[in-house]
Amino acid sequence: MNHIRYERRRYTNGQTPIEELKRLSEALGGPAIYIKRDDLLGLAAGGNxxxxxxxxxxxxLKQGADTLITCGAVQSNHCRLTLAAAVREGLRCQLVLSEPETGGYNPQASGNHLLFHLMGAEKLQIIPADGDMPAEMEKLAAALEKEGRKAYPIPVGGSSEVGTLGYMACAEEIEQQAWEMGIPFDYVVTATGSAGTQAGLLAGFAARQSSASVIGINVSRDRETQEKKVHELLLSTAELVGLKGEWPASLVRCEDEYVGPGYAIPTPEMVEAVKLLAQTEGILLDPVYTGKAMAGLIGLIRKGAFRKEDRVLFLHTGGAPALYTYADVFLAER
Ligand SMILES: Cc1ncc(COP(=O)(O)O)c(C=O)c1O
Structure with missing residues (x-):
């Protein structure tokens, strides 16, 4: 049954591949590990x-907007992809970017920030690290309205209920692929930040009565705060699509041991994880999200959290452009 009766644009041809990571599984002596390549999704450089x-x-588009407004960090993957979608649709795009630390904005910054310029963002509004991003977006929307334009503000990480539908659809796609491959996945492991990816997967698997458990590896926040955030978004998304069922808080599992000192701050475990996947499978992770998520998967395997016969699917949520802004971290480790 299709629970998602919402209009959808298509930015990817077909499904993203699921690949077996035999060399990584072997190196870890762990369960069978697979990877869902959402880093290969459409739009500039892909990602969740x-x-x-x-x-x-x-x-x-349905609301007649001519401009997308969104917000995030100076290296935000979400801002890069929102801008790419706007370009693709002939819309304009304005971005509210919060400084890594107040006064720490580098106008020459590379990575995603370079791509904001390359793809022609109409405006980059830089605000202090503790600034109010939603309030700044509202100000930009009001200014556009005065000019007779119509903005569509998108919350941080695209994690509104409507955005979360994207990962409900992904859960459906995974279930279909699992069926075709004859491989039921016991666990899906993903980075979790603004929560839409994990909440959408949970809602989508529940809609399909799948037995796959979702483990979120935090990239910021403590376990309790993140689990509550995911749970609330799961409930409101299920309500939006009229999905009936029981949604106990215990359905949501987040791990906060792999965050380290904070969001986007490198950890030795992240460096090990990024290198290990690059050197066993030739697949690139990023330092902020997927590197820490893979560090979480490796940590859980080493702790004996999985049985040898389990099938674990790691969701590669993208983020590679940020890798090149951390060259010093990886070169220092050589
Ligand atoms: C590469 C990457 N992975 C994972 C995430 C986390 O996804 P979510 O915000 O839906 O929790 C993000 C969010 O910005 C991201 O850019």
Whole structure:
């Protein structure tokens, strides 16, 4: 049954591949590990926001918007992909970017920030690290309205209920692939930040009565705060699509041991994880999200959290452009 009766734009041809990571499994002596290549989704350099944007942009177009406004860190993957979707649709795009630390904005910054310029963001509004991003977006939307334009503000990470539908659809896609491959996945492991990816997967698997458990590896926040955030978004998304069922808080599992000192701050475990996947499978992770998520998967395997016969699917949510802004971290470790 299709629970998602929402309009959708399509930015990827077909499904993203699921690949077996035999060399990584062997190196870890762990369960069978597979990877869902959402880093290969459509729009500039791919990543998980592309799925959310398929629903968000369809909603924006339906509402007659001519400009997408969103917000995030100076290296935000979500801002890069929102801008790419706007370009693709002939819309304009304004970005509210919070400084890594107040006064620490580097106008020459590379990575995603370079791509904001390359793809022609109409405006980059830089605000202090503790600034109010939603309030700044509202100000930009009000200014556009005065000019007779219509903005569609998208919350941080695209994690509104509408954006979360993208990962409900992904859960459906995983179930279909698992069926075709004859491999039921016991666990899906993903980075969790603004919560839409994990909440959408949980809602989507529940809609399919799948037995796959979702483990979120935090990239910021403590376990309790993140689990509550995911749970609330799961409930409100299920309500949006009229999905009936029981949604106990115990359904949500987040691990906070791999965050380290804070968001986007490198950890030795992240460096090990990024190198290990690069050197066993030739697949690139990023230092902020997927590197820490893989560090979480490795940590859980080493702790004996999985049985040898389990099938574990790691969701590669993208983020590679940020890798090149951390060259010093990886070169220092040589
Ligand atoms: C590469 C990457 N992975 C994972 C995430 C986390 O996804 P979510 O914000 O839906 O929890 C993000 C969010 O910005 C991201 O950019």
């Amino acid at each position: 926001k592309t799925r959310k944007l398929e629903y968000l942009v369809a909603d924006a």
